[in-house]
Amino acid sequence: MSNPSQVAFVTGAGSGIGQATARAFLSRGYSVALVDRDVELGQKTQAELGELGDCTFIACDVSDESSVEHAVEAAVARYGRIDAAFNAAGINGDPGPVAEASSDNWDRVMNVNLKGLMFCMKHQIRQMLGQGGGAIVNCASSAGLVGVAGLSTYAASKHGVVGLTRSAALEYVRSNIRINAVCPGMIDTPMWRRSISPELTEQLLASDPSGRLGQPSEIAEAVLWLCSSAASFVAGHALSVDGGMTVD
Numbered sequence: 720m721s722n723p724s725q726v727a728f729v730t731g732a733g734s735g736i737g738q739a740t741a742r743a744f745l746s747r748g749y750s751v752a753l754v755d756r757d758v759e760l761g762q763k764t765q766a767e768l769g770e771l772g773d774c775t776f777i778a779c780d781v782s783d784e785s786s787v788e789h790a791v792e793a794a795v796a797r798y799g800r801i802d803a804a805f806n807a808a809g810i811n812g813d814p815g816p817v818a819e820a821s822s823d824n825w826d827r828v829m830n831v832n833l834k835g836l837m838f839c840m841k842h843q844i845r846q847m848l849g850q851g852g853g854a855i856v857n858c859a860s861s862a863g864l865v866g867v868a869g870l871s872t873y874a875a876s877k878h879g880v881v882g883l884t885r886s887a888a889l890e891y892v893r894s895n896i897r898i899n900a901v902c903p904g905m906i907d908t909p910m911w912r913r914s915i916s917p918e919l920t921e922q923l924l925a926s927d928p929s930g931r932l933g934q935p936s937e938i939a940e941a942v943l944w945l946c947s948s949a950a951s952f953v954a955g956h957a958l959s960v961d962g963g964m965t966v967d
C-alpha cells in the first residue's frame with residue numbers, strides 16, 4: 720500500500736485513534752496534515768511523527784467552519800492535494816439518561832461530532848472534486864450502529880455520522896470520491912481512559928466477545944485499507960472494527 724506521492728488529512732491527529740492513523744499513513748509513505756484543536760498535543764505529535772515522514776500540524780476547531788476551511792487550504796498550500804481524509808476529531812460528552820439530558824451537552828457533542836464532521840467533508844470534497852477524486856473515512860462508532868444506555872447524545876451523533884457518510888457516498892461516488900465510515904468498538908485511547916474507569920472497563924470486557932480493548936493501530940489499519948486502491952469498489956460502508964461487539 721506504499722505510495723510516496725499521496726497526501727492524507729487527519730483530524731483529531733493529536734491523540735488516540737487519529738494519531739495512530741496519522742502514524743500509519745506516514746509509515747505507508749503518505750505526507751500528512753495533522754489537524755487538531757489541541758495545539759500542544761498537535762505540535763508534540765508533529766515532533767514525534769516527523770521521524771517517519773513529512774507531516775505538518777494545523778490547528779483547527781472542526782466545529783468552526785472557517786477554521787476547517789482554513790485547515791484544508793493550509794494542507795493544500797503545503798502539499799498540493801488531499802488524497803485521503805480521516806475525520807476522527809470527536810468528543811463523548813457527559814454521560815447520563817435522556818431524562819437528565821442538557822441542551823449544552825447536546826450542542827457541544829453535535830457541534831463537534833456531527834456538524835464538525837460535515838464541515839470537514841464539505842471542504843475535503845470541494846478539494847477532491849477539483850483534483851479528480853479521493854477517499855474519505857469518517858470515524859463513527861459501534862454507538863453509531865447500536866444503542867448505548869447512558870450515552871444517547873453521543874450515540875445519536877454517531878448514528879448521524881453513519882447517515883451522513885452513506886448519503887454523501889451516494890452523491891460523490893460517480894465523481895471518483897469514495898466515502899466510508901469506520902465504527903470502532905472499545906479502544907484504548909486517552910478518551911477511553913479519561914471517561915471509563917479501570918473497574919468499569921473490566922466489567923464491560925467480561926461480557927464482550929473478544930474480552931479485550933482494541934488498539935488505536937487496529938482502527939488505523941482499517942482506515943488505511945478503506946483509503947487504498949484495494950478498497951476501490953467500497954463506498955458508503957460503515958465498517959465495524961470492534962472484536963465482534965456488535966455482531967447480532
Ligand code: NAP
Binds near residue numbers: 755809811906
Ligand atoms: P481522543 O484520544 O480524545 O482524541 C481525539 C482528538 O480529537 C483529541 O486530540 C481532541 O482534542 C480532538 N478534538 C476534539 N474536538 C475537536 C475539535 N472540535 N476540533 C479539532 N479536534 C478536536 O479520542 P479517541 O478515543 O482517539 O477518539 C477518536 C474518535 O474515535 C472520536 O470521534 C471518537 O468518538 C471515536 N471513537 C472512539 C472510541 C474509543 O473507544 N476510544 C470508540 C468509538 C469511536 P481535545 O483533547 O482538545 O478534545
